[in-house]
Amino acid sequence: MPDETEQEYQAWHEDIEYLVKILKESFESTNASYYVDEINEILYVELEGLDDYSEEEIVEIAGPILEELDLDFEDIFLLPLS
Template sequence: MSEENEEAFQAFMEDLEFLINTLKDSFESQDVQFFIDEQHNTLFVKLEGLDEYSEKEIEEIAGPVLDELDLDFEEITLLPL
């Protein structure tokens, strides 16, 4: 892997980690897991306690976070853990 690609990958991983931790904090989750489906360019984030929120509350909390970070995924799906 070239140094430029390695730096881009490292920056992507830092952004992804920031997103995951921000979602975890926003939903006051004790545990979080994520999975990247490269074939469909989708990020799945499983958050403990997410099922305690209504769909509207999830959109209100997660919307600004997802809008702020411009990760290059076709879709980001939040699921209860």
């Protein structure tokens, strides 16, 4: 994240936490975590209970959320919480 001020970096992390919170609520998860691979610009979001949903249901639920909150990642992966 070159040339970003501390305030912009903090806002970026708050946006990620907001996205995780919305996904957690949308999938009725009681627990969630995330990991940012800044080198490859990938966000991994782990959600408890995600494996209860089919791939089609996941796309249907998460698709509009991810489009609305465009966080400028190359990829965002949703994974069951391990």
